[in-house]
Structure formats: structure tokens, C-alpha cells
Amino acid sequence: MSIENIPEIFLSKDESVQDLIVYDFKMTSDVVKSKVNLSMNMFSFLQVGKKQVHFADAAVMVNREQSLLIRKGNWLWTELLDNDDIYYCKLLFFSEDRLKVFLAKHTKKEECLKDEDPFFVIENDFYIASYLDTLSKMSLMSSDFNAEMLSLKFDEIMFYLLTKYGQKFKLYLYSLISKENSPFKKIIERNVYSNLKLEEIAFLCNMSLSTFKRNFIAEYQVSPGKWLQDKRLQRAKEVLESEDLKASDIYIDFGYSNLSNFSIAFKNKFGISPTDISK
Template sequence: MPIENIPEIYFQNKKSEQDIFVYDFKMTSDVVKSKVNLSMNMFSFLQVGKKQVHFADTSIAVNSKQSLLLKKGNWLWTELLDTEVIYYCKLFFFSEKILTDFLSKYTNDVKPFKEDVPYFVIENDDYLAAFISSLSSNTFTNHNFSDALLLLKFEEIMLYLLNKYGNSFEYYLHSLISKEVSPFKNVVESNIHSNLKLEEIAFLCNMSLSTFKRQFTSEYNEPPGKWLQDKRLQKAKELLQGGDLKPSDIYLDIGYNNLSNFSIAFKNKFGVSPTDI
């Protein structure tokens, strides 16, 4: 699956760099785990549909009752239609320069969270609904003062959220301009029990699959496929020994696409069928 460079693919003038940008995104079919290289921090104001995102060592799912502020970087996006036949959200992008200017103007020099959480979940309310409805790419494309107006809209939403969430949002904003990158092992070990494929974990590490495999073998002295399979099967055994779950309940979460493959791998490792546990 090709990597989408966002928001660059939305720019009408491909040569111009923009510090702040709004895009109305619509879709009429589900997209599962598309690869996104997000070069700017971004608000995702989901209006119709459901969204799940994976970033390095974490993931989050939201519906239209919530909005997300996402850190720039490599993401896997899953966007699903709801009862409607269209998926619709408004994307509001801003550069690190815009954010830095805002923080120096309105906030204190605070230390960000120790844990580097790449998203902030926003609970929608009446004010946010009115704000979202005021955002439209057409309005800001054809407006004589579009840049100045967009900057005011950015400050408006930021100041509202600072007031709504207080210190937690302020700390999060400061963490966005941190240059620290999640260590390789954190990304790998946070996805041991996910159903992500090797190639998808490699993408979240900002690596090609071949580079990821070399780095993995160097770190763990074992090929990633075998290492992850062993860890996931051990987790499956623990879940089944708990007595509340059947093999059909867990094989997808353990990273297998069908029950038969899971059962064969389980029996090869432990000598018994998962149904016998």
C-alpha cells in the first residue's frame, strides 16, 4: 500500500509551503490501516463515520462525538463509514512554527508529559460544533484575508481547549514540539499483542521492512517473525487458560487472519490444540 503524504496531497499549489491549512475530507468506502506520513500536527474533526489510528506504540479509536489532535509523524489510519454512505471529517493542519508562536504568546514554559502520547482526545460540545461548522476549505481558499482569518481560527480553538482542559492540554501542546523519537524497542514491544503485521510495525518505526528486520535481529538476536509469533502464542495460551475465552474469540487479536492457521501454529508450539487448553 503506498504512503500518503498529508497534507501535501491536498495542496492545490504543490510548490507552496503552508503553515496553516484546512481541508474537507469525504470518502464513500472504508479504508483499513492506510499508511500516512503526517508532516504537520493536525486536528481531525470527525463529523460522520468512525476512525482508528495507530502511532508507534499506541492506538486510539473515536466516533463523531469526539475529535482528535494528532502529532505529526507516521500513522496507520482506519476510516470506516457509519450508518451513512459517506465518511466526512474536517482536517485542520498547523506547522510547528505556528504552534511555537502560539505557545510563546499564551502559555508558560512548561515541561511536557514524561510519557510521549501522540494524540489528545477532545470531547465535542456545542461550542466545538459551532467552531467545526465555521471551518470550510472553500471559505479560506477564496477569502482575501484567508491566512489572517485561519490564524485567528487556530488561536480560537487553542484558547478554547486550553480553557476547557487546563494544564493537561497545555502540557500536551508543549510535548508536540519535543524532538524526542520513541525508541525502537518501545514501538516493537508495545505492539507484541496487537494484530499488526511486521511491515506495519516497521512503518510505525519509520523504517523499510528490510531495515526493520536487520535492526530487530541486532536488538533481539532473533528474527522478528519468530520472536513475535512466540510472544503472541504465549499470550494466547494465557488467555485460554483463563477459561473465559475460546480460540475463535482471540485469534484475530493475536495477529492471525484465520482460526485454522492459529490452531496449527499453537499446536506446533505447545503440542496441544488450543481447544484442549
């Protein structure tokens, strides 16, 4: 699967990347785990459909009642239609420089004492709906007017969310200022029990699959495929032993596309079928 560079993919050939960009994103079919290189921080104001994003050490799912503020980076996006013929969200991209200008003018500097999530969930409300309506109307205005107006609209939504969410949102904004990415080992171990494939975890580490495998073996002295399989099968065995679940309930959660492959791998490792445990 190719990597989509966003927002660059939305720009025409003669357009350059600006500090603030608005884009209406629409689609008519589901997209699952699309590889995205997000080069700017981004508001995703979801209006129709559902959105799931896998980050290096977290995942989030929202519906039309919520929107997301997402940190720049390599992420996996799933976008789903929801009983409608279209998926629609309004995207507002902003550069780190533009964020720094806002923070310097309107807030006192905060030190983030802990790692903030790479996303912030926003509950949609009447004010946000009205805000998005004005953004839509701006497209009918001249480009010079739009640039000035968009700067004001960016400050407006930031002020509103600071008022709505207070210190929590303020700390999140400061966490968006560039610092070192999550360490390689941290990303691996936070996705041990996910259903992500090897190449998807490599992407979240911002590495090619071959580079990922090479670094993994240097760190763990074993191939990543075998290490992940052993860890996931051991965890699956613990789940079957301690919870009222069947193999058919959990195989997808541990990265297997069908029950047969899961059962074969399980029996090869433990000498018994997973159905023998869950009876």
C-alpha cells in the same frame, strides 16, 4: 500498500505547504490501516463516521462524538463509514513553528516530565460545531482574508481547548515540540501483543521492512517473525488458560487472519490444540 504523505497529498501542484491548512476530507468507502506520513500536527474534527489510529506505542478509536489532535509522524489510519454513505471530517493542520508562536505569546513554558500520548481526544460540543461552521463559511471568502482569518481561528480553538481541558491540554501542546522519536525497542515491545503485521510495525518505526528486520536481529538475535509469533502464542495460551474464552474469540487479537492458521501454529509450538485448553 503505498504511503500517503499528508497534508501534501491534498494540495494542488502549484500550492506550497503553509503554516496553517484547512481541508474537508470525505470518502465513500472504508479504509483500513492506511499508511500515513503526517508531516504536520493535525486536528481531525470528525463529523460523520469512525476513525482508528495506530501509533508507535498506542491506538485510539473515536466516533462522531469526538475529534482528535494528532502529533506528526508515521501512523496507520482506519476510517469507517457509520450507517451513512459518506465519511467526513474537517482537518486543520498546523506547523510546529505556528504552535511555538502561540505558546510563546499566550502561555508560560512547561517542562513535560513524562511522555504524552501522540493523540489528544476532544469531546465535540456546541461550541466546536459552531467553530467548524465558521471554518466552512471561510472557504467562500478571498484568499488574503482567509489567511488572516485562519490565524485568528487557530488561536481561537487553542484558547477554547485550553479553557476546556486546562493543564492537561497545555502539557500536551508542549509535548508536540520536536524531540527524539520513540526508541526502536520501545515501539517493538509495546506492540508485541497487538494484531499488527510485521510490515505495519516496521512502518511505525519509520523503517523499510528490510531495515527493520536487520535492526531487529541485531537487537534480539532472532528473526522478528519468530520472536513475535512465540511471544503472541505464549500470551494466547495464558489467556485461554486463565479466561473463559475460546480460540475463535482471540485469534484475530494475536495477528492471525483465520482460526485454522492460529490452531496450526499453536499446536506446532505447544503440541496440543488450543481447543484442548479452552474446553
